[in-house]
Amino acid sequence: MSGTWLEEQAGIKLDEQAGRLYGIGVGPGAGDLITVRGARIISDLDVLYAPAGKKGAESLALTIVEEYLSPNTEIRTYHFLMNAEPEAKAAVWDEVAQALKDEVAKGHKVGFITLGDAMLFSTWVSLLERIGRQPWLEIVPGVTSFAAIAASSMMPLAMEAQSMAVISCTASEDELEQALRNHDCVVLMKVYGRLDRIRSLLNKLNLLDYALMMADATLPTEQCWRRLDKLEDGLRLPYFSTILVNKNWNTSR
Amino acid sequence: MSGTWLEEQAGIKLDEQAGRLYGIGVGPGAGDLITVRGARIISDLDVLYAPAGKKGAESLALTIVEEYLSPNTEIRTYHFLMNAEPEAKAAVWDEVAQALKDEVAKGHKVGFITLGDAMLFSTWVSLLERIGRQPWLEIVPGVTSFAAIAASSMMPLAMEAQSMAVISCTASEDELEQALRNHDCVVLMKVYGRLDRIRSLLNKLNLLDYALMMADATLPTEQCWRRLDKLEDGLRLPYFSTILVNKNWNTSR
Numbered sequence: 001m002s003g004t005w006l007e008e009q010a011g012i013k014l015d016e017q018a019g020r021l022y023g024i025g026v027g028p029g030a031g032d033l034i035t036v037r038g039a040r041i042i043s044d045l046d047v048l049y050a051p052a053g054k055k056g057a058e059s060l061a062l063t064i065v066e067e068y069l070s071p072n073t074e075i076r077t078y079h080f081l082m083n084a085e086p087e088a089k090a091a092v093w094d095e096v097a098q099a100l101k102d103e104v105a106k107g108h109k110v111g112f113i114t115l116g117d118a119m120l121f122s123t124w125v126s127l128l129e130r131i132g133r134q135p136w137l138e139i140v141p142g143v144t145s146f147a148a149i150a151a152s153s154m155m156p157l158a159m160e161a162q163s164m165a166v167i168s169c170t171a172s173e174d175e176l177e178q179a180l181r182n183h184d185c186v187v188l189m190k191v192y193g194r195l196d197r198i199r200s201l202l203n204k205l206n207l208l209d210y211a212l213m214m215a216d217a218t219l220p221t222e223q224c225w226r227r228l229d230k231l232e233d234g235l236r237l238p239y240f241s242t243i244l245v246n247k248n249w250n251t252s253r
Numbered sequence: 254m255s256g257t258w259l260e261e262q263a264g265i266k267l268d269e270q271a272g273r274l275y276g277i278g279v280g281p282g283a284g285d286l287i288t289v290r291g292a293r294i295i296s297d298l299d300v301l302y303a304p305a306g307k308k309g310a311e312s313l314a315l316t317i318v319e320e321y322l323s324p325n326t327e328i329r330t331y332h333f334l335m336n337a338e339p340e341a342k343a344a345v346w347d348e349v350a351q352a353l354k355d356e357v358a359k360g361h362k363v364g365f366i367t368l369g370d371a372m373l374f375s376t377w378v379s380l381l382e383r384i385g386r387q388p389w390l391e392i393v394p395g396v397t398s399f400a401a402i403a404a405s406s407m408m409p410l411a412m413e414a415q416s417m418a419v420i421s422c423t424a425s426e427d428e429l430e431q432a433l434r435n436h437d438c439v440v441l442m443k444v445y446g447r448l449d450r451i452r453s454l455l456n457k458l459n460l461l462d463y464a465l466m467m468a469d470a471t472l473p474t475e476q477c478w479r480r481l482d483k484l485e486d487g488l489r490l491p492y493f494s495t496i497l498v499n500k501n502w503n504t505s506r
Binding site for chain 2: 023025027028030031032033034035036037039040117118119120121122125126128133137139140141142143144147148150151152154155156157158159160161162163164165166167168170171175178179182183
């Protein structure tokens with residue numbers, strides 16, 4: 001007898017040949033900070049789609065999952081043109097969303113991997129918008145970069161009745177200041193190229209002693225700066241740099 | 254020859270007998286949403302400390318890691334008196350922090366597990382405050398509950414230049430309204446007992462169509478309410494209930 005009682009009641013027969021799509025957050029960078037579920041699913045895929053930062057460049061997300069990949073899985077990397085015009089970006093997303101749906105229709109198990117969590121500041125969401133909620137779709141959450149930074153630096157984020165904001169340093173001065181005034185903890189993403197401005201703002205709000213900066217968290221190239229008031233001149237910041245602020249945690253102590 | 258070249262250069266000899274402490278976020282609830290690193294460490298512990306919600310009650314965090322436990326690991330559950338007086342809570346934290354340090358001093362590998370991520374709204378932080386940054390301490394991040402809710406409900410959180418706030422429903426009306434006005438996405442934690450008040454606020458801000466509520470995400474008892482304007486009267490909400498708001502994602506469509 002195939003199928004379970006519930007499936008028979010619902011008139012559904014479990015189809016082992018049915019295609020499935022998985023949107024998988026692979027975590028912050030270290031290969032073993034993916035979830036057990038993510039690793040298991042990746043090891044059993046027919047096709048894996050991975051985003052590449054620059055055309056032709058190796059995908060960091062792909063490097064993370066390398067140890068779990070089966071030799072039977074076909075890998076396709078896509079360049080998502082992060083700095084291109086909206087129309088050019090949309091065209092790539094349309095194309096990849098269609099390719100993913102086509103694979104599912106063929107009965108394949110297909111995965112799309114993305115750094116950090118799948119639903120927070122993630123390329124995957126642009127594909128989800130196009131694909132929609134589907135019974136053949138499963139999304140696997142992942143460890144966010146700021147959780148990894150907090151763990152690596154041993155600087156906690158909000159607790160109990162405290163609140164936290166996560167905001168990009170590309171936001172306006174007013175928005176950044178408001179977030180820093182209103183919340184106990186603030187995660188400032190995309191510091192790259194905006195460090196002087198952010199340091200001035202933190203200094204103005206007397207928050208320099210309650211902030212730290214980390215780049216490449218959980219990767220071999222990880223760096224942490226605990227004294228933002230004492231950075232060397234001309235510091236060359238890696239691209240993945242984030243500042244954590246916690247008003248209840250003095251980082252200079 | 255024992256030790257690596259690097260260790261010899263640094264005059265450090267790797268001491269296999271040295272004690273280690275691990276603060277581990279075990280993820281939102283499903284056993285396979287722990288990280289690979291967390292699962293590997295847990296399978297190799299001498300002693301595991303787990304928080305229990307109520308005195309004598311089974312620890313959900315412990316249930317999550319059950320499948321990874323070695324029979325050689327001694328398990329100790331602790332009741333953290335979440336609703337007790339600050340002094341009574343502090344006494345338990347002092348006691349557990351001391352017990353963890355004592356185990357490390359004995360040369361044991363000891364773990365402390367906590368639901369979700371280790372550094373965000375986590376009991377572990379009260380212990381970290383007492384233990385401090387130590388060379389024998391490693392913190393392993395985990396998947397937060399809101400990442401799991403977003404994945405299970407297929408409702409995304411902030412992307413690109415958007416911002417997100419995470420706030421407890423125990424906050425004041427003003428703080429909640431400010432967070433909902435200022436951010437694209439808001440995670441409202443600890444809804445339990447405050448649902449009517451939150452619904453009124455969302456209605457006032459015309460956000461009911463951009464919100465959903467989930468309880469027990471990724472557990473067999475998971476429930477999702479996509480129409481907060483149409484909840485049945487006298488709904489009995491499970492304890493772990495969270496509302497996600499995303500101004501760019503209409504949940505009634």
